[in-house]
Amino acid sequence: MQFYAGMxxxxxxxxxxxxxxxxxxxxxxxRAREHFLRAKALDPGxxxxxxxxxxxxxxxxxxxxxxxxxxxxxxxxxxxxxxGIRCLNRPLLRVFSLQTLRGSISR
Numbered sequence: 001m002q003f004y005a006g007m008x009x010x011x012x013x014x015x016x017x018x019x020x021x022x023x024x025x026x027x028x029x030x031r032a033r034e035h036f037l038r039a040k041a042l043d044p045g046x047x048x049x050x051x052x053x054x055x056x057x058x059x060x061x062x063x064x065x066x067x068x069x070x071x072x073x074x075x076x077x078x079x080x081x082x083x084g085i086r087c088l089n090r091p092l093l094r095v096f097s098l099q100t101l102r103g104s105i106s107r
Contacts, residue, residue: 002035002038003048003049005035006033007052009028009032012024016028026076029056029060030077032052033052036056040053050087050088051091054083054087054088054090055088056079056084059079061081062081
């Protein structure tokens with residue numbers, strides 16, 4: 001359930017971003033991150049959570065210098081591009097390893 005709540009908040013953040021409502025975008029992004037972290041704690045093997053956390057970590061690190069200063073005052077958790085890319089790669093590695101395993105079993 002936490003994963004779906006995180007996806008809903010992430011979708012809301014995307015919508016607010018398209019409307020240029022920066023404060024609401026940030027709040028929804030932080031709430032999505034919190035839901036993703038709870039979902040990860042409940043089920044560490046859930047690959048979709050890594051995708052959401054990876055996107056958050058990557059994009060928070062790409063903010064401008066002014067936005068980073070404001071991030072500190074607004075209480076928005078930080079992230080890093082490297083951690084974001086690592087989180088984004090985890091689901092892909094699981095998919096490719098499952099496809100390889102299926103291919104070797106069917107032969």
